[in-house]
Amino acid sequence: MKVQYLPSIQKRGKFMRYDTAVILKRYFLCERALVIGQAGWLSGIPYFDIKMKLPKMMWEDAMTANELRNRVYELRFPSRMLEIGDDQALVDLIHQSFNAPNPLAFVMSLSRVFKPVLKQAYKDYLEMADVIGDGPTHRFLELAIREKEDQIQTLEKYILQYLEKEDHQNIGTALQWVKELQNKLDQIGGIGIENCKGTAVDLSDKVFSPTEVPKRDNRFIPVRFYWPDIVDESFPYGEGVKLQLRSAISHLNEIWAVENAGFILYEFAEDLGWDFIYDAARWVYDESRHCTMGYERLKQWGFEENELPLGTYIFESCKGKDPVYRLGMLFYFESKNIGKKPERVKSFAEFNDQVSQHDMDFDWADETIHTSYGKRWLSAILEKRGLNPKDYQKIKDECDRLVEGVISSVTKEEVQQITHITENMIKKAEHFAAAYEGKY
Structure with missing residues (x-):
């Protein structure tokens, strides 16, 4: 006797529990790395407005990261492992971005590379993820998308103001850095649904450390x-x-x-x-x-x-x-x-x-x-x-x-x-x- 089956014609079954956990883990690792980088650069950023706005952004990023981390643990229960694994190249690249040649280059790497890429990754994920089975993720990623959009607009507003006062050589260096960073990110597959490919290539041979003599805005x-x-x-x-x-x-x-x-x-x-x-x-x-x-x-x-x-x-x-x-x-x-x-x-x-x-x-x-x-x-x-x-x-x-x-x-x-x-x-x-x- 032939066994009969009901058809599965809904697209919402694409990502299983473990598949979802792998993707969300990648997003957590990116947010975590970016929080660390933004924190480390605060004393080295002279621009007062950005120095005051960036803390709110990194706090929002930390809130998103915490939700991602908790969701990964829920989906992988009872495991509490959160290994880097195939995302090593991506995490390494973000950490290499801390070696930006000047403050403007670092800030622009946030507003023109990493935050836009993460915002798009979250959008792409939500278009494919199941709003029923993965409802909790939908709630906090929808918020994260709105926050990323606001962060990008805020940073760009101040970047445009400071570009008018910044040295032309510093501007050229910053733009070149952002271009190289985007190229390297593209080479390893960006931040998205699929695993990274290859290994990150060094952008700089210097080792980043926070400055111990804080930079100050010359308006004060x-x-x-x-x-x-x-x-x-x-x-x-x-x-x-x-x-x-x-x-x-x-x-x-x-x-x-x-x-x-x-x-x-x-x-x-x-x-x-x-x-x-x-x-x-x-x-x-x-x-x-x-x-x-x-x-x-x-x-x-x-x-x-x-x-x-x-x-x-x-x-x-x-x-x-x-x-x-x-x-x-x-x-x-x-x-x-x-x-x-x-x-x-x-x-x-x-x-x-x-x-x-x-x-x-x-x-x-x-x-x-x-x-x-x-x-x-x-x-x-x-x-x-x-x-x-x-x-x-x-x-x-x-x-x-x-x-x-x-x-x-x-x-x-x-x-x-x-x-x-x-x-x-x-x-x-x-x-x-x-x-x-x-x-x-």
Whole structure:
């Protein structure tokens, strides 16, 4: 007797569970590598706008990567293996892209190569994947496509602005780098449904490492110490307008924390693994929001970039040191200053400064999270090195010594410079406050 079968005429049966896991694993590996690269380049990017926008992008990428990773584990249950395998050439190429010859080349490699290719890969996948069987993937990849599109548009907007100011040689070098990168990506089959082919060819013989002297946008005033009270005990922290200014400048100068959090993400990514990368990406993003808070308040009060000091002393205090001290430095300052935030919130409420009050309130919430990050991951790296995981206080103490060492190196000229900058800011702010009061 002939066995009968019902026809299978729907296209949605194309990818089985394991096939899907292989493809999504490839996407995870790409997102993971790009998060690490974006973090590592933060201190080396001078463009302020991009330095503030990139953290949000890498946090979004980390969120997408986390969803991809979890979905792969669901589809491969009970296996928890996530090997690189046939995607090695692709991962190697992304890591080689970190060796971009200048900041513009790196940023353009994101907006013109990797982010567009990933966006298209996600689109192609969703056109073929089953919305029923693989419904969870559809939800987060549809979001990822929208985020990638927004990221590309944002980066390109700022790239076009900076192209007008950039040296022609740097522009030519960047364009050539992007062209070579795209050619290499095409040679190994791009990022898509199919496995990579061949091996990645070296783009550069240099080994990338994050810069320990942070790059600054020349629209701002480059300084080591961004307010006189850091180096001059006789200069008061201030009340009223002075407190509002001091708080905003402090927020703006959390740019060091953006760069430092990116630095440690890059340095400890392999040692501490994905959970650390995921937390650190959020840490970077939060610090960029704090920096932007200060910038937006200062702009609202009428300040231009060329009146605002951007300091480097905390970031540079770890120059040449074990990266564990950079992790400790973030932990040190988060735990040191967190208790002052509620007091500032109350003060700003008394001034009827709702924006400063709002920003400090959210800052406090973020820093409670960051304190737990610092304790968790500093303990983890100490344990991994065979040391007492509870011995992080020694790291914090050394961070204190490192910062004091830089402060003690201040010159008379630096004190005069930052005092002059600050007095001009205070004078302008008081004039603005008086004019505002006269209107109401």
